[in-house]
Amino acid sequence: MPNKKLNMSEIYIYNTLSHKKEVFKPLKDKKVLLYTCGPTVYWFAHIGNLRSYIFSDVLTRVFRYNGYKVKHVMNITDVDDKTIKGTIKEYGKKAEKEELRKFARKYIKAFKEDIGKLNFQKELTFVRATSVVKDIKDAVRKLIKKNFAYIKEGSAYFDIRKYNQKFNDYGMLAGKDFLKGLKLGKVISVDEYQKENIGDFVLWKKFKKGEDANIFWADPVLGKGRPGWHIECSVISMKYLGESLDIHNGGVDLIFPHHSNEIAQSQALSNKVPFVRYWLHAEHMLINNEKMAKSKNNFYTLRDIEKKFNPLAYRYLCLGSHYRSKMNFSWESLESGQNALKNLYQKTLELKRSSKAKRIGPRAKHYKDQFTKLINEDLNTPKALGEVWKMLDDRNISDKEKYALLIDFDKVLGLSLDKVKKEKIPTEVLKLVKQREKFRKQKEWKKSDQVRQEIQDKGFQIEDTKKGPEIRPL
Numbered sequence: 465m466p467n468k469k470l471n472m473s474e475i476y477i478y479n480t481l482s483h484k485k486e487v488f489k490p491l492k493d494k495k496v497l498l499y500t501c502g503p504t505v506y507w508f509a510h511i512g513n514l515r516s517y518i519f520s521d522v523l524t525r526v527f528r529y530n531g532y533k534v535k536h537v538m539n540i541t542d543v544d545d546k547t548i549k550g551t552i553k554e555y556g557k558k559a560e561k562e563e564l565r566k567f568a569r570k571y572i573k574a575f576k577e578d579i580g581k582l583n584f585q586k587e588l589t590f591v592r593a594t595s596v597v598k599d600i601k602d603a604v605r606k607l608i609k610k611n612f613a614y615i616k617e618g619s620a621y622f623d624i625r626k627y628n629q630k631f632n633d634y635g636m637l638a639g640k641d642f643l644k645g646l647k648l649g650k651v652i653s654v655d656e657y658q659k660e661n662i663g664d665f666v667l668w669k670k671f672k673k674g675e676d677a678n679i680f681w682a683d684p685v686l687g688k689g690r691p692g693w694h695i696e697c698s699v700i701s702m703k704y705l706g707e708s709l710d711i712h713n714g715g716v717d718l719i720f721p722h723h724s725n726e727i728a729q730s731q732a733l734s735n736k737v738p739f740v741r742y743w744l745h746a747e748h749m750l751i752n753n754e755k756m757a758k759s760k761n762n763f764y765t766l767r768d769i770e771k772k773f774n775p776l777a778y779r780y781l782c783l784g785s786h787y788r789s790k791m792n793f794s795w796e797s798l799e800s801g802q803n804a805l806k807n808l809y810q811k812t813l814e815l816k817r818s819s820k821a822k823r824i825g826p827r828a829k830h831y832k833d834q835f836t837k838l839i840n841e842d843l844n845t846p847k848a849l850g851e852v853w854k855m856l857d858d859r860n861i862s863d864k865e866k867y868a869l870l871i872d873f874d875k876v877l878g879l880s881l882d883k884v885k886k887e888k889i890p891t892e893v894l895k896l897v898k899q900r901e902k903f904r905k906q907k908e909w910k911k912s913d914q915v916r917q918e919i920q921d922k923g924f925q926i927e928d929t930k931k932g933p934e935i936r937p938l
């Protein structure tokens with residue numbers, strides 16, 4: 465079999481739409497128009513969601529590393545069944561839109577803090593659903609006018625049959641056979657539903673007294689109500705990125721119904737097929753091989769991780785498994801992730817002494833090529849990380865080159881290697897080190913070991929080198 469060599473400058477990504485790995489070709493120039501489904505802000509994001517967002521950050525970094533300009537937009541769902549419920553719980557049954565926005569603000573702030581700690585790239589545009597309600601109303605009215613939607617008992621629904629008469633691709637993202645054997649059922653008014661319940665989904669949800677507090681938007685055609693979840697993403701992505709996008713991504717659980725509905729709404733609105741050229745989906749994260757759920761008491765947020773770990777240790781752990789495979793989280797695995805990251809920081813510090821190389825030699829270039837090839841091969845971060853360690857162990861490249869490569873690779877990894885600083889050793893620890901040296905000179909081994917233990921208890925370890933004892937944090 466001929467060995468098909470990958471073209472270095474090409475980026476391969478797995479497209480859910482074609483079920484194949486494809487070469488990425490941008491719509492325009494060297495630009496990527498990228499949309500990511502963002503958080504529903506009724507609570508803190510759990511670490512499984514954060515894994516999926518880390519993957520979108522790595523995706524933008526891979527493209528930027530390859531010289532692309534990336535325009536990245538993410539919605540924030542601040543109006544849906546869950547956020548309304550949360551607002552009522554906090555502000556009572558008379559709560560209005562302002563309270564809903566206030567309720568969501570807290571969790572938006574928390575989400576931005578989380579992704580800051582996980583070292584996401586700053587060039588990310590957030591759009592709150594409640595800030596585009598006018599555009600959503602316009603879109604729903606347009607769908608009704610075009611006969612792709614109808615009003616029933618005060619709510620507006622998307623008409624799947626009408627849509628399929630023209631486009632005949634509803635649910636294709638979920639697979640060719642998706643619609644086979646499934647009967648279109650009754651209309652669906654909730655935002656999230658299973659594929660067993662396939663049916664016309666809600667675009668504009670009628671205001672219900674008693675259920676929705678005083679949260680509603682008025683419209684002469686649609687009446688009092690609020691946007692459904694699916695239409696929000698079609699409207700935001702098209703408003704900020706245009707009618708056709710390069711990439712849309714999210715977790716696998718969004719393939720149906722959310723992303724399938726997005727395709728239908730957007731294509732019905734714009735008449736442009738395909739709405740998105742590459743759909744990328746990240747797999748689930750499991751906790752001790754179980755699905756994460758609040759009821760199972762295994763629902764963790766970054767706040768839980770931070771109590772004992774560096775948030776970037778979680779990022780390192782995520783990089784260690786491919787985004788399209790299920791990742792099993794355990795505290796033990798996070799601990800090893802943290803240890804590996806600490807080692808990487810230590811190595812970076814040691815190499816930093818020798819400053820960066822201005823130019824790298826052929827051997828170092830080989831590592832850069834290898835690293836690029838791996839990340840361009842559908843974001844193979846686990847293997848790319850392996851390559852980083854291989855490079856660090858290679859005696860045939862200089863420390864200067866190693867440091868230059870590390871900082872370069874970190875543009876993709878995002879582990880803040882350029883900010884690693886030597887940790888200050890407390891004076892009490894330095895005193896103990898001196899004391900231990902004294903004991904060692906006097907050959908008082910037992911006493912010197914006792915002091916070593918004391919130093920360890922304070923969180924530092926000693927290594928005796930030719931140049932004398934070296935102290936580093938545990």
Ligand SMILES: [Zn+2]
Nearest residue numbers: 501502697722
């Ligand atoms: Zn979405």
